[in-house]
Amino acid sequence: ELGNYRHFMQKEIHEQPRAIADTLLAAVTTSSVSPGIFGPGAEDILRAVNGVRILACGTSYHAAKVAEYWMESLTGLPCRAEIASEYRYRDSVADPDTLIVTISQSGETRDTIDAMIQAKNLGHKYSLAICNVPESALVRTADLKFLTRAGPEIGVASTKAFTTQLVALFLLTLVLGRLRGKISDQQEKVWLEQLRELPGLVQQALALEPQIAAWAEHFADKHHALFLGRGVHYPIAMEGALKLKEISYIHAEAYPAGELKHGPLALVDKDMPVVAVAPNDILLEKLKSNLQEVRARGGELYVFADLDSHFTPQEGLHLLRLPTNAGPLSPIVHTVPLQILAYHAALCKGTDVDKPRNLAKSVTVE
Numbered sequence: 001e002l003g004n005y006r007h008f009m010q011k012e013i014h015e016q017p018r019a020i021a022d023t024l025l026a027a028v029t030t031s032s033v034s035p036g037i038f039g040p041g042a043e044d045i046l047r048a049v050n051g052v053r054i055l056a057c058g059t060s061y062h063a064a065k066v067a068e069y070w071m072e073s074l075t076g077l078p079c080r081a082e083i084a085s086e087y088r089y090r091d092s093v094a095d096p097d098t099l100i101v102t103i104s105q106s107g108e109t110r111d112t113i114d115a116m117i118q119a120k121n122l123g124h125k126y127s128l129a130i131c132n133v134p135e136s137a138l139v140r141t142a143d144l145k146f147l148t149r150a151g152p153e154i155g156v157a158s159t160k161a162f163t164t165q166l167v168a169l170f171l172l173t174l175v176l177g178r179l180r181g182k183i184s185d186q187q188e189k190v191w192l193e194q195l196r197e198l199p200g201l202v203q204q205a206l207a208l209e210p211q212i213a214a215w216a217e218h219f220a221d222k223h224h225a226l227f228l229g230r231g232v233h234y235p236i237a238m239e240g241a242l243k244l245k246e247i248s249y250i251h252a253e254a255y256p257a258g259e260l261k262h263g264p265l266a267l268v269d270k271d272m273p274v275v276a277v278a279p280n281d282i283l284l285e286k287l288k289s290n291l292q293e294v295r296a297r298g299g300e301l302y303v304f305a306d307l308d309s310h311f312t313p314q315e316g317l318h319l320l321r322l323p324t325n326a327g328p329l330s331p332i333v334h335t336v337p338l339q340i341l342a343y344h345a346a347l348c349k350g351t352d353v354d355k356p357r358n359l360a361k362s363v364t365v366e
């Protein structure tokens with residue numbers, strides 16, 4: 001089943017162009033995305049909602065965090081992403097018309113299922129599950145559903161499930177934006193075209209594997225790493241840090257780069273590699289000045305940029321470029337090199353990549 005791959009994680013990373021294409025194929029056939037992709041009655045429900053609350057755990061929570069940025073900027077709806085295990089036990093203020101979205105690869109994560117039940121008990125009228133497993137408990141509990149087409153994910157570290165969740169969330173953003181008159185026909189067409197190009201962009205990101213593998217060797221003897229991003233790429237930094245810690249056992253933390261001088265800069269020295277997600281967006285110049293602060297303290301920088309941005313070469317700055325800027329879909333493309341970095345760091349350390357210690361693929365108990 002592994003073919004030419006050494007681990008399921010590596011295979012699943014490389015399956016992403018196919019997984020994304022399949023997820024799109026099932027949903028996008030015309031020049032517009034139909035609300036019906038979320039199930040019968042979805043159009044009326046999605047028209048009625050006045051906000052979105054997304055509940056999930058782990059990697060799926062990071063997908064929720066990306067959606068928070070997309071939703072508020074592209075649909076105008078207030079959106080909040082929350083860790084399911086926190087939400088389920090706290091006193092939250094429920095607005096019945098706020099759509100509850102749960103995200104889960106397995107659909108069997110106890111905290112996520114119970115968070116959705118809790119939301120219903122609190123009076124939320126509408127729920128949507130984004131899930132990779134059709135017959136799962138989560139899918140059965142939700143009113144609306146969207147199935148990602150990642151195919152079975154065996155590696156404990158979630159990879160292709162994450163990028164297909166992001167595709168699903170972008171489709172939801174498109175549908176909500178259209179229904180609310182915030183996204184024009186023209187704009188929708190442009191983004192649908194970009195979605196169709198996405199598998200190709202991910203393929204080009206995968207081609208960076210040899211260079212990233214060489215970088216990974218610098219991480220193997222490190223005890224800590226810092227991941228930085230800004231805006232919609234901050235959750236991608238969080239995902240990169242989670243991948244690294246779960247399979248290589250290197251302690252990794254993610255920070256929005258603007259927070260550096262509010263604390264984490266104190267940690268930076270030559271033994272603290274700093275990974276930056278640095279796409280060519282409106283925050284790039286700000287991010288670059290944050291990165292200078294890291295260099296000034298001797299931190300080694302590993303920067304993932306886009307093809308069309310300028311970085312002045314300097315000692316201690318390692319730079320790789322992704323093929324092009326993918327616009328709002330950039331977080332999806334920028335995820336891929338971080339998965340590859342974690343994978344190769346784990347290979348260097350000789351850990352059990354597909355079954356990291358202490359972890360299970362599905363967390364069906366709390």
Ligand code: M6R
Nearest residue numbers: 058059060104105106109157158
């Ligand atoms: O099946 P789920 O998406 O609900 O799982 C949630 C988390 O347990 C999962 O994403 C976990 O964080 C992964 N091991 C991360 O790679």
